Amino acid sequence: MTIDRLADTHYQPTEKGPEVSRTRRRVTQRDIARLSGVSQATVSLVLNNRLDAGVRIAPETRERVMRAIRETGYVADPLARRLADRNNRILGVFTYEPVFPSGTRDFYHPFLVGIEENAERLCCDLLLLTSAPVQDGRRRVFADGGRIRLADGCVLLGRDIDRDDLARLIEEEIPFVSVGRRDDAGGPVPYVGADYVTASAATVRRALDAGHRDLAYIGRGEGPESYADRLRGFESAAPETARRLPAIEPGTLDRLTAEGVTAVFLEEPADVAAVSAWAAERGLRIPADLSVVALGDPTRPVSIDLDATGFTIPRRDMGLQAVEVLDALLEGTETRAQRLLPCELHDGSTLAPPSTGRLPR
Amino acid sequence: MTIDRLADTHYQPTEKGPEVSRTRRRVTQRDIARLSGVSQATVSLVLNNRLDAGVRIAPETRERVMRAIRETGYVADPLARRLADRNNRILGVFTYEPVFPSGTRDFYHPFLVGIEENAERLCCDLLLLTSAPVQDGRRRVFADGGRIRLADGCVLLGRDIDRDDLARLIEEEIPFVSVGRRDDAGGPVPYVGADYVTASAATVRRALDAGHRDLAYIGRGEGPESYADRLRGFESAAPETARRLPAIEPGTLDRLTAEGVTAVFLEEPADVAAVSAWAAERGLRIPADLSVVALGDPTRPVSIDLDATGFTIPRRDMGLQAVEVLDALLEGTETRAQRLLPCELHDGSTLAPPSTGRLPR
DNA sequence: TCAAGATGATAATTCGTATTATCATCTTGA
DNA sequence: TCAAGATGATAATACGAATTATCATCTTGA
Numbered sequence: 001m002t003i004d005r006l007a008d009t010h011y012q013p014t015e016k017g018p019e020v021s022r023t024r025r026r027v028t029q030r031d032i033a034r035l036s037g038v039s040q041a042t043v044s045l046v047l048n049n050r051l052d053a054g055v056r057i058a059p060e061t062r063e064r065v066m067r068a069i070r071e072t073g074y075v076a077d078p079l080a081r082r083l084a085d086r087n088n089r090i091l092g093v094f095t096y097e098p099v100f101p102s103g104t105r106d107f108y109h110p111f112l113v114g115i116e117e118n119a120e121r122l123c124c125d126l127l128l129l130t131s132a133p134v135q136d137g138r139r140r141v142f143a144d145g146g147r148i149r150l151a152d153g154c155v156l157l158g159r160d161i162d163r164d165d166l167a168r169l170i171e172e173e174i175p176f177v178s179v180g181r182r183d184d185a186g187g188p189v190p191y192v193g194a195d196y197v198t199a200s201a202a203t204v205r206r207a208l209d210a211g212h213r214d215l216a217y218i219g220r221g222e223g224p225e226s227y228a229d230r231l232r233g234f235e236s237a238a239p240e241t242a243r244r245l246p247a248i249e250p251g252t253l254d255r256l257t258a259e260g261v262t263a264v265f266l267e268e269p270a271d272v273a274a275v276s277a278w279a280a281e282r283g284l285r286i287p288a289d290l291s292v293v294a295l296g297d298p299t300r301p302v303s304i305d306l307d308a309t310g311f312t313i314p315r316r317d318m319g320l321q322a323v324e325v326l327d328a329l330l331e332g333t334e335t336r337a338q339r340l341l342p343c344e345l346h347d348g349s350t351l352a353p354p355s356t357g358r359l360p361r
Numbered sequence: 362m363t364i365d366r367l368a369d370t371h372y373q374p375t376e377k378g379p380e381v382s383r384t385r386r387r388v389t390q391r392d393i394a395r396l397s398g399v400s401q402a403t404v405s406l407v408l409n410n411r412l413d414a415g416v417r418i419a420p421e422t423r424e425r426v427m428r429a430i431r432e433t434g435y436v437a438d439p440l441a442r443r444l445a446d447r448n449n450r451i452l453g454v455f456t457y458e459p460v461f462p463s464g465t466r467d468f469y470h471p472f473l474v475g476i477e478e479n480a481e482r483l484c485c486d487l488l489l490l491t492s493a494p495v496q497d498g499r500r501r502v503f504a505d506g507g508r509i510r511l512a513d514g515c516v517l518l519g520r521d522i523d524r525d526d527l528a529r530l531i532e533e534e535i536p537f538v539s540v541g542r543r544d545d546a547g548g549p550v551p552y553v554g555a556d557y558v559t560a561s562a563a564t565v566r567r568a569l570d571a572g573h574r575d576l577a578y579i580g581r582g583e584g585p586e587s588y589a590d591r592l593r594g595f596e597s598a599a600p601e602t603a604r605r606l607p608a609i610e611p612g613t614l615d616r617l618t619a620e621g622v623t624a625v626f627l628e629e630p631a632d633v634a635a636v637s638a639w640a641a642e643r644g645l646r647i648p649a650d651l652s653v654v655a656l657g658d659p660t661r662p663v664s665i666d667l668d669a670t671g672f673t674i675p676r677r678d679m680g681l682q683a684v685e686v687l688d689a690l691l692e693g694t695e696t697r698a699q700r701l702l703p704c705e706l707h708d709g710s711t712l713a714p715p716s717t718g719r720l721p722r
Numbered sequence: 723t724c725a726a727g728a729t730g731a732t733a734a735t736t737c738g739t740a741t742t743a744t745c746a747t748c749t750t751g752a
Numbered sequence: 753t754c755a756a757g758a759t760g761a762t763a764a765t766a767c768g769a770a771t772t773a774t775c776a777t778c779t780t781g782a
Contacts, residue, residue, distance in 0.1 A: 026533070026738085028737090028738055028739085029738070029739065030738080038761075038762085039761070039762050039763080040738085040739080040762090041739095041740085041741080041742095041761080041762060041763075041764090042760090042761060042762075043739095044739060044740055044741080045740090045741090045761090047739090047740095048739095048740075048741095050740095054742085054743095055741095055742095055760095056758090056759060056760055056761085057760070057761080058759085058760060058761085061760080061761080076738080076739070077444075077510070077737090077738055077739075078508045078510070078511070079440050079443050079444045079510055079511065079737090079738075079739095080444055080737075080738035080739045080767090081738080081739055081740080082440050082739095082767095083438075083440045083441055083444055083737095083738080083739075083766095083767050083768065083769095084738080084739045084740045084741085084766075084767055085739090085740080085767085086767065086768095088438070088439070088440050090439070090488070098474075098477055098478070098481070099473075099477060100470060100473040100474045100476075100477045101474070106470075109461060109467075112460075112461040113459075113461045115461075116459055116460060116461045116489070117459070120459070125488055125489060125490055125508065125511065126488070126489040127451070127486050127487070127488050127489075128477070128486060128487040128488075128489065129486055130477050130480045130481045130485070130486055130487050131450065131480070131481065131484045131485055131486045133481060133484070134481070144484075145436075146434045146435075146436045147436065147486060149387075149434065149435075150436060150439050150449070150451070150486065172434055173385060175385065387768085389767090389768060389769085390768070390769065390770095391768080399731075399732085400731070400732050400733080401732090401768090401769080402731080402732060402733080402734095402769095402770085402771080402772095403730090403731060403732075404769090405768095405769060405770055405771080406731090406770090406771090408769090408770095409769095409770075409771095411770095411771090415772085415773095416730095416771095416772095417729060417730055417731085418730070418731080419730060419731085422731080437768080437769065438767090438768055438769075440767090440768080440769095441737090441767075441768035441769045441770090442768085442769060442770085443737095444736095444737050444738070444767095444768080444769075445736075445737055445768080445769050445770050445771090446736095446737070446770085447769075447770070
């Protein structure tokens with residue numbers, strides 16, 4: 001039995017004009033019903049193998065329907081099915097920059113690996129909200145007239161996310177999860193973040209254990225929550241005497257070492273490259289002359305010969321759990337909508353005891 | 362105006378049992394209609410900005426509806442729209458493997474850069490068809506029964522794409538474009554591919570110009586169209602005497618060089634690594650002792666010290682134009698639905714004149 | 723003053739599937 | 753023999769949006 005045969009008996013669109021090019025239609029439950037002489041409802045019941053009390057299908061009928069289904073190769077239209085289910089199974093993914101960057105090394109990639117993995121497990125499709133034009137280097141969540149609502153819910157990615165956007169998402173009750181911890185924005189923000197505080201503190205303790213006494217934190221410690229968290233972790237474990245500098249500028253490192261600093265902690269792991277370059281220029285060695293700790297890990301290795309001491313951000317797992325939380329939110333089974341995942345300390349080779357001349361007496 | 366306010370007036374699901382947890386509903390046209398005191402039909406007409414003869418909406422009414430839409434942030438349910446045969450400005454992206462691979466270097470990435478770029482330009486969102494479970498290491502387009510129809514159209518990515526899938530896409534008249542040339546499958550396949558034939562032939566001529574006479578092609582020349590095309594290009598330009606070997610196996614290269622072959626052409630650019638390793642083992646130098654031509658370029662450099670001679674596949678542009686073609690197909694303004702983009706020859710450093718001892722007299 | 727035309731909005735139907743209430747028909751028991 | 757229960761299938765409706773036919777109501781012109 002071919003689909004052609006079905007087409008014969010099929011409804012013709014009022015036979016108007018030259019628009020007769022209606023070729024092959026999908027096989028529908030109606031078709032199956034016609035073929036096996038039952039009603040569409042019966043077909044649906046057979047298909048879903050409903051055995052509830054109150055629903056009874058004679059084995060003979062069931063078989064007849066099944067045969068028609070087999071012969072036509074009928075497959076339910078997922079659109080109609082999802083419409084009836086009231087569950088689109090579409091998860092949005094919003095990023096402030098292009099998801100697939102051409103130039104810079106892919107920042108989002110590791111997160112997306114986990115997101116895709118879990119979406120697949122949940123039988124969801126991912127909608128990349130790419131339609132919002134990038135203005136001033138970043139996309140806007142609501143610039144597109146609410147395209148975000150196309151999805152059942154949304155995962156937000158980005159080092160820093162617009163506060164107003166967050167507030168509006170909460171206000172409008174759009175289900176979403178942020179990858180990365182976020183401060184409240186007119187309400188608690190569901191997130192799956194990395195525990196920068198704990199991890200940063202741990203690296204400080206490690207440096208102290210190695211004998212370092214003069215530490216310096218380089219970074220503004222503000223802006224993205226992840227920056228603030230690193231600073232908080234650093235300060236919670238570092239001695240009062242620790243220095244703080246907002247950024248690496250010409251002379252910054254010279255001054256620090258002159259003042260006796262033996263270990264620098266970098267808020268921005270990418271800065272390892274700058275420190276490395278500075279050391280090379282001065283003929284200094286890392287970690288012999290200066291220990292360097294990256295508060296995190298660069299998306300891509302900064303250089304081949306420098307394995308920075310720091311910690312690993314569980315990016316894949318963050319993406320994975322973000323989808324998990326989002327799913328829970330949608331199902332209404334939310335339990336912990338704010339999660340901080342532990343980071344794994346990475347030994348690396350840029351942290352060593354300070355040179356003996358400076359060892360504490 | 363919040364969704365809560367809507368919920369008040371809203372239809373209650375027959376008030377049965379504890380299944381009342383279906384709180385967060387989408388805002389529908391019905392809701393808008395209720396809010397602005399019109400019928401659902403009117404809302405639809407306003408939304409679609411219908412101005413046809415026979416359809417008239419008073420400016421005053423139109424404004425009232427628009428306001429409700431703005432205030433609620435209403436967005437049409439993409440599924441319902443698709444079911445009713447309308448478009449959503451959503452382009453599907455189908456890949457047989459995960460889009461975001463965790464292990465190997467991303468094969469799809471360069472294409473996706475172009476795809477995203479153009480999708481953004483066209484104000485389209487990208488739907489990654491990730492819900493189809495990966496079976497036997499690859500996804501099936503129709504394993505899910507056509508979830509693909511969620512999107513207005515679809516871009517297909519993959520070295521080789523299942524012929525049956527292609528045939529069915531054509532049969533069901535689902536708008537799609539393949540990235541990479543495809544043979545007919547029950548009809549012409551819309552594609553944007555790379556011109557492997559011309560590029561491969563060009564590299565052969567280049568080798569001949571350099572003085573090579575004994576060439577060898579390594580690869581099966583079958584399976585994916587891109588392989589067949591490379592072989593075709595090679596054979597169109599190479600002398601009759603050229604050798605062909607399906608793959609690199611132990612002894613393969615030894616035999617070839619012993620037989621006087623001075624230049625090998627690799628169907629699979631990744632094989633450069635194998636040849637390089639072999640040369641290192643034998644104490645031979647590339648290209649002094651053997652010239653190597655990669656028929657394409659590896660997604661990622663095979664090694665740092667070996668810049669293979671070959672050609673560049675315009676991946677980004679392929680992705681970009683694929684979206685362009687898809688859009689044209691959807692708009693019905695299709696002109697050239699089969700495009701072959703030229704590859705750029707890459708000089709590299711693995712092709713040089715054969716050693717003098719073997720130069721033709 | 724009244725029919726004809728213009729105007730504005732809606733009822734009804736479609737897409738394909740799922741679900742529930744309802745309706746026949748047939749058994750059974752008293 | 754007839755009501756009660758079991759059995760099997762269907763009609764009706766919902767999901768959310770699009771579209772067409774239809775229906776009021778209001779202007780005109782003769």
